[in-house]
Amino acid sequence: MYQYNEVDQTLVDERVEQYRDQTRRYLAGDLPEDEFLVLRLMNGLYIQRFAPMLRVAIPYGLMSSEQLRKLAHIARTYDKGYGHFTTRTNLQFNWPKLEEVPDILAELAQVQMHAIQTSGNCIRNTTTDPYSGVYANELEDPRAYCEIIRQWSTLHPEFAYLPRKFKIAVTGSTEDRAASQVHDIGLHLVKNDAGEIGFEVLVGGGLGRTPVIGKVVRDFLPKEHLLSYLDAILRVYNLNGRRDNKYKARIKILVNALGVEEFSRLVEEEWEYSRDGELTLTSAEIERAKGFFTPFDYDVNAAADTSFDQKIAEDRAFKTWYERNTVDHRVEGYRIAIVSLKPHLKPAGDITDAQMDLVADLAEKYSFGEIRSTHDQNLVLADVKKADLYSVWQGLEASNLARPNIGTLADMIVCPGFDFCALANAKTLNIADQINERFDDLDHLYDLGDIQLNMSGCINACGHHHVADIGILGVDKKGEDWYQITLGGSSREDAVLGKVLGKSVAADDVANTLEKILDVFVEHRQEEELFRDTYKRIGMDPFKENVYALAH
Amino acid sequence: MPLLINKKIVANDNWQSIDVESLEQAQALPSGDIIVPLSFYLENRDDLLGRDGQLGIQVNGDDDLQALYAEQDNIALVAVEFPIFRDGRGFSIAKHLVRTGFNGEIRAIGDVARDRLALMQSSGFNAFLIPEDRFSEEDLNAFTEVSVNYQGTAADPRPIFRR
Ligand code: HEM
Numbered sequence: 001m002y003q004y005n006e007v008d009q010t011l012v013d014e015r016v017e018q019y020r021d022q023t024r025r026y027l028a029g030d031l032p033e034d035e036f037l038v039l040r041l042m043n044g045l046y047i048q049r050f051a052p053m054l055r056v057a058i059p060y061g062l063m064s065s066e067q068l069r070k071l072a073h074i075a076r077t078y079d080k081g082y083g084h085f086t087t088r089t090n091l092q093f094n095w096p097k098l099e100e101v102p103d104i105l106a107e108l109a110q111v112q113m114h115a116i117q118t119s120g121n122c123i124r125n126t127t128t129d130p131y132s133g134v135y136a137n138e139l140e141d142p143r144a145y146c147e148i149i150r151q152w153s154t155l156h157p158e159f160a161y162l163p164r165k166f167k168i169a170v171t172g173s174t175e176d177r178a179a180s181q182v183h184d185i186g187l188h189l190v191k192n193d194a195g196e197i198g199f200e201v202l203v204g205g206g207l208g209r210t211p212v213i214g215k216v217v218r219d220f221l222p223k224e225h226l227l228s229y230l231d232a233i234l235r236v237y238n239l240n241g242r243r244d245n246k247y248k249a250r251i252k253i254l255v256n257a258l259g260v261e262e263f264s265r266l267v268e269e270e271w272e273y274s275r276d277g278e279l280t281l282t283s284a285e286i287e288r289a290k291g292f293f294t295p296f297d298y299d300v301n302a303a304a305d306t307s308f309d310q311k312i313a314e315d316r317a318f319k320t321w322y323e324r325n326t327v328d329h330r331v332e333g334y335r336i337a338i339v340s341l342k343p344h345l346k347p348a349g350d351i352t353d354a355q356m357d358l359v360a361d362l363a364e365k366y367s368f369g370e371i372r373s374t375h376d377q378n379l380v381l382a383d384v385k386k387a388d389l390y391s392v393w394q395g396l397e398a399s400n401l402a403r404p405n406i407g408t409l410a411d412m413i414v415c416p417g418f419d420f421c422a423l424a425n426a427k428t429l430n431i432a433d434q435i436n437e438r439f440d441d442l443d444h445l446y447d448l449g450d451i452q453l454n455m456s457g458c459i460n461a462c463g464h465h466h467v468a469d470i471g472i473l474g475v476d477k478k479g480e481d482w483y484q485i486t487l488g489g490s491s492r493e494d495a496v497l498g499k500v501l502g503k504s505v506a507a508d509d510v511a512n513t514l515e516k517i518l519d520v521f522v523e524h525r526q527e528e529e530l531f532r533d534t535y536k537r538i539g540m541d542p543f544k545e546n547v548y549a550l551a552h
Numbered sequence: 553m554p555l556l557i558n559k560k561i562v563a564n565d566n567w568q569s570i571d572v573e574s575l576e577q578a579q580a581l582p583s584g585d586i587i588v589p590l591s592f593y594l595e596n597r598d599d600l601l602g603r604d605g606q607l608g609i610q611v612n613g614d615d616d617l618q619a620l621y622a623e624q625d626n627i628a629l630v631a632v633e634f635p636i637f638r639d640g641r642g643f644s645i646a647k648h649l650v651r652t653g654f655n656g657e658i659r660a661i662g663d664v665a666r667d668r669l670a671l672m673q674s675s676g677f678n679a680f681l682i683p684e685d686r687f688s689e690e691d692l693n694a695f696t697e698v699s700v701n702y703q704g705t706a707a708d709p710r711p712i713f714r715r
């Protein structure tokens with residue numbers, strides 16, 4: 001993974017001191033409240049329902065064992081012993097003290113971490129496929145480009161006060177595990193007819209109150225132009241994005257207002273100034289970045305192992321976990337193991353300090369000391385030898401991190417909702433529990449196959465409810481929590497927004513309603529068909545009929 | 553209002569900023585070095601250019617920036633207004649002026665205070681007019697708080713990988 005050099009380290013160290021001084025001036029009354037708000041947001045600090053919330057950046061979801069141990073230490077020392085992984089692959093602490101944040105940042109800087117630009121109207125953490133570098137069908141490892149973007153976007157002087165937040169995702173294969181089409185910019189590594197590698201560039205995706213799928217502004221951007229082209233897009237946005245209404249300030253609104261042709265024309269016109277200029281990537285720079293993400297020294301004898309087959313034959317629970325929570329690795333004899341942060345009846349994405357330490361240890365012992373976080377709020381040990389899987393599983397199992405539910409209905413994305421979030425309309429955690437209690441039979445979940453269920457506590461859509469097979473949105477009806485359900489969304493390569501099923505349902509009725517939806521699916525399903533395919537085939541009406549007909 | 557140029561407080565500002573109302577009420581165009589709003593400039597271009605004294609134009613992100621850029625060779629100063637703290641358009645205006653070779657003064661005015669000075673300078677501003685109540689001597693330290701820049705600056709546009 002990327003290792004800081006002296007320059008990178010100097011930047012985070014100086015940023016800590018700068019922020020310490022800003023906090024000091026604020027507490028002394030020298031910095032106005034509204035100004036400090038913007039400054040602290042740019043450093044990942046929100047003030048929430050009960051306490052501040054600090055979001056730590058995990059660049060493109062990749063961290064080392066040492067870094068995860070540091071996060072565990074911070075959770076233990078400065079927080080209530082846990083953290084929360086978000087859909088931007090970052091980690092959130094829910095209970096830090098405002099005065100202690102500079103100290104937390106100083107601790108982070110010791111392990112090459114920070115909270116820079118994890119919030120605020122600036123370029124946020126760039127995300128990517130959690131299987132980067134280990135997935136068989138990859139064109140190129142996107143992380144080198146993520147790192148190049150990370151450096152370019154960090155403390156960018158011109159783009160620190162954008163109209164609104166700005167999110168970039170990069171994928172390296174035709175499969176999309178990064179929800180790239182609902183990002184402000186989605187970059188897909190592609191090969192052109194001449195066999196050169198470059199990017200397909202999408203702009204203007206986003207969720208929130210106006211969900212939009214990104215639009216292609218360029219079919220092929222040669223890779224050396226990556227930064228100059230991003231620079232052009234950002235400048236067009238910075239100058240033209242709306243600033244009078246924060247709900248209309250995202251780039252998606254600008255792209256829709258201008259039309260994608262006009263927007264692209266403005267970008268190309270702007271690009272004329274910088275194309276082939278200083279921002280053009282040198283091949284030395286691309287190679288340097290790639291050098292940090294070369295394949296590990298894999299054991300050439302890994303595939304010869306037989307202990308694994310024996311364990312699988314002996315231990316049914318292990319077999320189940322293996323089938324559900326591990327994925328093919330590019331190298332024979334290795335697997336990608338997913339650490340489920342969706343244990344039964346616990347908030348999605350939450351992880352205790354002890355669990356962090358354990359995962360860090362397992363990674364160190366069995367997965368080259370690296371851990372990845374995913375946009376659906378799980379962790380990944382990407383390079384586990386098959387012979388070691390049993391030990392990894394035992395470790396995870398003992399810490400409640402091995403529930404074999406990846407990809408099932410129980411592997412939900414859930415935002416914190418009313419319990420933590422000041423903007424929430426409704427609770428989410430209780431509804432997640434209700435669903436988990438109703439669908440607690442794993443065999444039943446396996447029978448249903450892969451289903452993505454996402455839930456948000458308000459229209460801001462932090463839980464990505466628009467782009468799930470089944471989406472749940474909390475709404476407030478005269479002081480009561482109600483839930484609107486959408487079907488048929490996807491954040492994958494076939495990205496599409498879900499459609500509203502009908503009138504929202506009462507809090508007590510969510511699991512019942514899900515059951516009715518799934519009944520329709522099971523009834524119409526052909527063989528092993530996935531929920532999304534059945535939905536595409538039969539449409540919304542049968543679901544609607546079953547849910548609402550029975551209600552009267 | 554303290555004016556910072558080259559990280560120093562400038563005692564005498566030879567520029568006088570004049571709003572549209574005063575300009576319209578005046579019998580004749582004022583003499584000396586004056587800064588006028590872009591709209592006024594566009595309407596009175598020839599008279600203003602025929603005058604003695606240097607000329608500056610004041611803009612913000614709502615103005616027709618192409619009209620400013622078309623005139624930038626005729627003027628010695630651009631005052632870019634930051635109407636509110638969160639408005640970041642001024643950074644891109646400065647950037648454009650620098651890259652198209654404007655070598656006069658690019659002055660940040662409006663909501664200008666310490667925590668954005670370094671970013672403004674990197675984007676191309678070379679003068680900063682700070683409201684009295686937001687100014688302190690310590691602000692001069694703001695320029696060196698973070699010494700690292702990855703992207704390139706107005707002074708040295710090379711990104712870090714070309715340095
Ligand atoms: C608890 C404090 C939080 C607050 C106050 C908050 C606030 C917001 C707001 C206001 C938006 C809408 C932005 C817009 O449309 O312009 C948003 C979107 C989003 N948030 Fe949060 N959020 C919080 C927590 C989280 C968490 C825990 C996650 C991850 C699970 C998250 C991930 C996201 C994502 C992915 C979006 C959608 C971005 C898009 O529109 O493209 N947020 N958040």
Ligand code: SF4
Nearest residue numbers: 415421424457458462
């Ligand atoms: S979706 Fe709404 S309730 Fe959930 S975290 Fe975001 S802002 Fe809060």
